[in-house]
Amino acid sequence: MELFSELAEKVENGQHKEVMTLVEKGIAENISVSEMLNKGLVAGMNSIGIKFRNNEVFVPEVLMAARAMKAGLAILKPVLLREKVASKGKIVLGTVKGDLHDIGKNIVCYMLQGAGFDVIDVGIDVPKETFIDAAKAEGAQIIALSSLLTTTMVYMQEVMNALHASDLNDTVKVIVGGAPVTQAYANEIGAHGYAADASTAVDVVRGLLGR
Amino acid sequence: MNGKERIKAALSIHEPDRVPLYIHGINEAPIIGIGRHITDGLPDPKEFREMNDRDKGKLLDTLFLIHEHFSIDGFTSFEIGHEENVDAEHVADDWGVVYTRSIHGLPVATGHPVRDPGDIDSFTPPRPNRAHLLLLDLGRERFKGEKALFWLMRGAFVRSWRLMGMENLMIQMYDNPEFVHRVVRMVTDYSLEQLDMLVDAGLDVLVVEDDIADRHSPLISPRQFREFIKPYNMELVEKAHRMGLKAVAHSDGNLWPLLDTMIETGYDGLNPLEPQAGMDLKKLKEYCGARLCLIGNIDCVELLPNGTPEEVDEAVRQAITDAAEGGGYIVCDSNSLHPGVNPLNCIAMFEAAKKYGIRNV
Numbered sequence: 001m002e003l004f005s006e007l008a009e010k011v012e013n014g015q016h017k018e019v020m021t022l023v024e025k026g027i028a029e030n031i032s033v034s035e036m037l038n039k040g041l042v043a044g045m046n047s048i049g050i051k052f053r054n055n056e057v058f059v060p061e062v063l064m065a066a067r068a069m070k071a072g073l074a075i076l077k078p079v080l081l082r083e084k085v086a087s088k089g090k091i092v093l094g095t096v097k098g099d100l101h102d103i104g105k106n107i108v109c110y111m112l113q114g115a116g117f118d119v120i121d122v123g124i125d126v127p128k129e130t131f132i133d134a135a136k137a138e139g140a141q142i143i144a145l146s147s148l149l150t151t152t153m154v155y156m157q158e159v160m161n162a163l164h165a166s167d168l169n170d171t172v173k174v175i176v177g178g179a180p181v182t183q184a185y186a187n188e189i190g191a192h193g194y195a196a197d198a199s200t201a202v203d204v205v206r207g208l209l210g211r
Numbered sequence: 212m213n214g215k216e217r218i219k220a221a222l223s224i225h226e227p228d229r230v231p232l233y234i235h236g237i238n239e240a241p242i243i244g245i246g247r248h249i250t251d252g253l254p255d256p257k258e259f260r261e262m263n264d265r266d267k268g269k270l271l272d273t274l275f276l277i278h279e280h281f282s283i284d285g286f287t288s289f290e291i292g293h294e295e296n297v298d299a300e301h302v303a304d305d306w307g308v309v310y311t312r313s314i315h316g317l318p319v320a321t322g323h324p325v326r327d328p329g330d331i332d333s334f335t336p337p338r339p340n341r342a343h344l345l346l347l348d349l350g351r352e353r354f355k356g357e358k359a360l361f362w363l364m365r366g367a368f369v370r371s372w373r374l375m376g377m378e379n380l381m382i383q384m385y386d387n388p389e390f391v392h393r394v395v396r397m398v399t400d401y402s403l404e405q406l407d408m409l410v411d412a413g414l415d416v417l418v419v420e421d422d423i424a425d426r427h428s429p430l431i432s433p434r435q436f437r438e439f440i441k442p443y444n445m446e447l448v449e450k451a452h453r454m455g456l457k458a459v460a461h462s463d464g465n466l467w468p469l470l471d472t473m474i475e476t477g478y479d480g481l482n483p484l485e486p487q488a489g490m491d492l493k494k495l496k497e498y499c500g501a502r503l504c505l506i507g508n509i510d511c512v513e514l515l516p517n518g519t520p521e522e523v524d525e526a527v528r529q530a531i532t533d534a535a536e537g538g539g540y541i542v543c544d545s546n547s548l549h550p551g552v553n554p555l556n557c558i559a560m561f562e563a564a565k566k567y568g569i570r571n572v
Contacts, residue, residue: 060381101320
């Protein structure tokens with residue numbers, strides 16, 4: 001349907017007002033909200049994520065697309081809830097304790113939201129208890145940890161230890177990322193996934209949740 | 212040749228009597244760790260602000276001594292005294308930018324006073340303060356023209372995002388480009404005025420410190436870089452040149468997509484050439500040729516913290532082989548001598564630069 005491709009295009013171009021108009025039009029015309037989400041907003045964010053990974057666009061374009069996606073999602077959300085469209089999954093996301101960097105974590109947040117996941121952003125400088133408590137309270141399936149510094153990355157191990165000691169151990173999976181983090185480090189601490197960039201993070205989460 | 216002549220020759224892409232050696236940035240811990248090999252009476256490593264006056268004096272003297280003992284050809288200075296404590300965890304600079312302290316590194320800008328166009332109408336920027344150049348004065352008095360004096364000046368991008376917030380700056384580039392230009396204009400006017408003071412204080416090399424890339428890519432597009440950053444930093448570079456200085460760009464990360472524009476800006480040198488970001492020294496030399504002096508690339512992420520002195524020796528030899536032909540290379544680490552580096556590896560880097568740097572000119 002033309003509306004979906006138009007929505008995807010407007011998200012990708014960061015045209016948030018046009019996205020809002022199109023979503024409102026779609027709702028008024030009784031077009032499927034889950035299709036508007038998946039074939040419109042999610043498709044647009046997916047496309048910008050691939051271009052970002054390939055150095056065809058840069059952080060500002062991702063931020064503009066994310067703003068457009070969130071503007072559309074804010075209108076869709078109440079309808080999705082009313083129609084009981086199931087969430088694709090819940091993710092608790094934050095930068096680990098001692099680390100104050102947020103832009104990389106924010107981009108991962110936008111890409112995950114843009115892929116249709118519910119993201120609970122617990123912010124920067126986050127202690128292990130907050131990750132575990134938020135995952136419990138929200139019924140999250142994934143905890144996503146970010147760090148920009150070699151010296152703060154080691155805290156990821158502490159979060160893993162806290163998870164093992166909690167009753168979430170069998171139900172929650174952990175993904176890790178950030179400048180110093182590698183697949184080898186993820187393996188070493190027993191994380192369930194590693195992503196080198198934001199759009200890969202979406203693929204990893206999809207893989208872990210089987211959707 | 213003395214250190215200053217050596218650095219100036221390399222930045223002019225002339226071959227000096229040996230490949231110069233430079234420390235761009237160094238923390239308290241490595242000053243103490245390296246210093247213990249050449250002097251006594253150093254305190255245990257802690258942050259400068261937590262030291263008493265005796266220890267502060269000793270640390271500074273040791274920094275000078277390291278430059279003298281190991282024949283490091285350039286000395287880095289930067290603004291001090293422009294920040295005030297807000298509380299135990301926060302510090303504010305004279306622009307009103309608030310930084311949160313971190314035990315893991317430099318404070319991170321978290322409070323931004325110029326978020327929208329309304330803010331700038333009522334915003335009064337600070338004026339450069341001569342007293343903030345104390346470190347440059349001390350270096351000049353100590354080295355008496357023997358070493359090149361470098362100054363780290365924040366560039367258009369870093370100063371602007373600190374005032375505006377980084378994501379906000381990026382969004383405003385689309386929503387309100389005029390506002391962004393006003394902010395960048397304001398910070399550049401400050402820098403241009405400060406440059407007059409620096410020249411009077413005896414500066415040799417202006418380093419426009421403007422981190423704008425991560426390992427994957429630049430943070431903004433090449434088009435945005437050309438529109439919002441290049442013209443302003445170019446004013447600094449052109450003024451520095453008019454006043455007889457050399458000018459160096461510093462940015463971490465993968466700069467390949469911006470490299471042509473940086474060369475057009477007129478910089479004499481580029482630092483720190485992070486190997487993990489694809490800034491391969493040999494490729495850079497092939498690409499830049501005599502257009503840009505290359506400064507750095509000795510890996511401070513893996514090699515200087517975890518390697519052996521022998522491996523460091525070999526890395527410096529290789530770097531000199533790859534980049535020093537015809538001049539235009541200065542040995543330096545790939546970012547800074549941070550608390551994680553092994554002091555013995557730093558010393559190995561200094562010694563190797565002298566061992567392999569003499570090129571029978």
